[in-house]
Amino acid sequence: MEDIILAIDLGATNILYGVANVKGDILYKNVLATNSNLGANYVLSKLANIIERLLAEHNKKGQVKAVIVATPGPLSHLDKIVYNSPNLHWNRVAIKKELQARLNHPTLPIMIEKDTNMAVLGEYYFGQDRQYSNLIYITVSTGIGGGIIINDRLYRGANGGAGEIGHLVVKPNGERCGCGQYGCLEALASGRAIAKQAQERIIQVGFPHIGSKEVGELARQGNSLAIAILDEALDNLARGLANVVNLFNPNIMVLGGGVIEGLQDLWLDRLVEKVLGSVFKLNAQNLKIEMTKLGGDIGLYGCVAAYVFFKEGQRV
C-alpha cells in the first residue's frame, strides 16, 4: 500500500484537486468553481469539504500522509496568512489555521504554499528533473505570477513575498492593477488585461465572451486591433521577463498558464527573441526559455514535490 497525498490547487476561479503518490502519479483529479466572490468563509468550507470527501474515499487504510494546498498569494510564510490578495480578495486570512479548524483530522499534516511557489517546485522536480539550480517559473494566466528556485531551493524571501513578478511596474502611470498600483505587468499582459483591452477597443467582436483566447483567434484571422492588443501585451511581457533575467540570471525560465499556452503559436518565438535581445549578453548566454510540459496540473505536481522535499528533510 503506497503513501498518497491530497493535492489542492486553489485558484481565484477554480479549485483543482487530486490524489497523488510520491512518484508524481496523479491517481484522481477533479475541478470545482471557487466562487471566491462568496467570501473567504465559503471558500474555506468548500476546501474542507473537498478534503473530507477525499479522505472518506481514499484514506480507508490511513494511506493519506498529508494535505498540500497551493494558495494565491501574497502568503506570509511563517504564519500562513494570506495578505491583501488581489485575486482572491482576501485581506488577512490565516488559511492553515482556518482550514485545520474546519477539519476533523487534527493529526493530519497540512502544508500550505503560495501557488506560484508550488508550481516552481513542480517544474523544478518533475518538469526539469532537478537539473537546473536557478530556475524561474512564470505563469501567464488570468493574472501573472512567478516562483523562484535559487541554488536548488525555493526562494521565498524574508517572509514569503518574493517572486511577485506580476507586480513589476513596467509602465509608469499605466493601467491600474488589482493590487492598487499602476502599470504592473499583470495589468498589461495577463489574460484579464488582454480581455479588458479587447472589451474597450474591439467593437465588432462577434464573440459573446471575449477573452485572450478570442483575441488570439481574431489575431490569427488578421484583425488589426486584436493584433495590436496582443503586440502591446507581448512587448510588456517581454520587458518584464527581461527585467527578471537581468536581476536573477537564471539557467532557465519556464512559462506556463492558460493564456500563454493558448497564445503560444503567436507569442513564444517572438517573446524568446525579444527577451534574449534585450538583456545583457552575459545573462542571455545559455539561457533557456521554454513552456512547461506539466500543463494545468503543474500545481498538483508541485504539491507532490513539496511533500517529497519535506519528507527528505530538505528545506524546500
Next chain:
Amino acid sequence: MEDIILAIDLGATNILYGVANVKGDILYKNVLATNSNLGANYVLSKLANIIERLLAEHNKKGQVKAVIVATPGPLSHLDKIVYNSPNLHWNRVAIKKELQARLNHPTLPIMIEKDTNMAVLGEYYFGQDRQYSNLIYITVSTGIGGGIIINDRLYRGANGGAGEIGHLVVKPNGERCGCGQYGCLEALASGRAIAKQAQERIIQVGFPHIGSKEVGELARQGNSLAIAILDEALDNLARGLANVVNLFNPNIMVLGGGVIEGLQDLWLDRLVEKVLGSVFKLNAQNLKIEMTKLGGDIGLYGCVAAYVFFKEGQRV
C-alpha cells in the same frame, strides 16, 4: 605578523586601493584616476603597477596572502571575463588572466569579483555583521548597480549576471542607457543621468561643472528646475527599488554610492516612504531601508569579506 591582503576597487573613474588585515582594518589606502578612456591594456597595466608597488612595500615578509579585485561588470563568474561593460567600455576582457600575465608573482592568489558583489559582501559582513540572510545593496553613483545576498550567500545567478538593478527598464522608450537599452533605471536616476538632465534643462547654472551635487545645491536653494529633475529621478529610483522589493522580499536594502550620499537629506526619507508605500504590504513588513555606514570604502571592506569567506571555505 598578521596576514594582510591587497584590496583593489576598480571603478570607471577611479581606482581605490589599499592594504587591509582580515579584521577589516584598512592599514593603507590611496586613489588614482582610472583613465578608462585609454583602454583596457592601459588600465590592466596600471592595476599591475599598483599591485607591484604595494607588494614591494608591504610584502617584505610574505605577509600578503591575496590580491582581491572588484571590477565593474558584467563579469562572467567562471572565466572572469568582463563582457560589454557599459561603464569601462570593455568588450571582452579576461581580467584575471590579463592581470596574472602582467605580474611577477605566479603563486599569489588573485580573486576577482564584480564591484557590486564585492560591496554587498562588505555590507553583509562588516556593515550588518551577518545578521540578515537576505540583503540587497544598491549603489547610486555615476551608474546604478546592485548586489544580492540570499540565504547568507552571495547570489551571482547562472554565470555571474545577477543583480543588474541599474538595467531594470522602468520607463519604456525612456532615455537611452549606456547598455544600449532605453529607460533603464541607470539612464533615469544615476549621477550621469541627473547631470545630463541638468545640462539639457538648466540654462543659468552658475556652476562650471554641473553634476548631481550641484543639482542638489540648486534644489536646496529652491531652483524649481533642479527640484523637478531630482523629483523625477527619485520617482524612477523608487519605482526600481519597489520592483526589487516585490521580487526579492529582502530583510534589508542598503543604499550607498556618492550620488545618494550627497542627496541623502533631500531623498532618503521620501525614497523610503515611496518604496514602502508601493510594494506589497507583506514585503514592506519589517523591511529596513538604510544608508551604508561603510561609505566609499565599502568595496575595500568587500575585498576583505570575500577573502575571509574564501579562507573559511565558505562558498561566497
